[in-house]
Amino acid sequence: MATIPCAVNGHKPIVATAQASALPEATISLNCFVEVPGLGRCQVTARGFSEAEAVQHLLCATEQLKAQTQPQGPPPPPTREEQIAQLLTKGLACAVAKGDWKLIDKLSKAAALVLNNAIEATDSPTIWAVRSSQDAEHWYEVTKDSYVCTCPDWNKHYKKGDHKYLCKHGTALAMFQRI
DSSP states (O other), X not given: OEEEEEOSTTSSOEEEEEOOOOOXXXXXXXXXXXXXXXXXXXXXXEEESSHHHHHHHHXXXXXXXXXXXXXXXXXXXXXXXXXXXXXXXXXXXXXXXXXXXXXXXXXXXXXXXXXXXXXXXXXXXXXXXXXXXXXXXXEEEEETTTOOBOSHHHHHHHHTTXXXXXXXXXXXHHHHHHO
């Protein structure tokens, strides 16, 4: 008979008594080391009442250990928001490295357009519509491959001879196409 002090809900300890019962001890014990990817060398121990049972328990314990440390399938694909964040982070890092503060502003605004679902297909397979960030009722047309836009900003740069310029609408379409 064993006496065990117990406290219930922080109250004064009470004493419980329990009858000890002996369970039969397994007579065979096996111990081995296994290589587990990600963990290295691990020790596994198993017991049984016969050699066959101990070996079976050891194999089972080893498989369980390996199964618990294995990846549970491929990770889920990144969400749309995570993809946009990755693109934005990469673009911002390049812009900061160049010290191009206008590009930082443009990338942020373009990401906001994509996140706000401000890009829609048109009847033409080569032209997309991108909503104005200033006027939700106004849409600009942007060509799919060259990112030529009908907005005043793009036209201003084009007239100055900057034919490779991307406005925020063209940048938003480029982001949208990559997700």
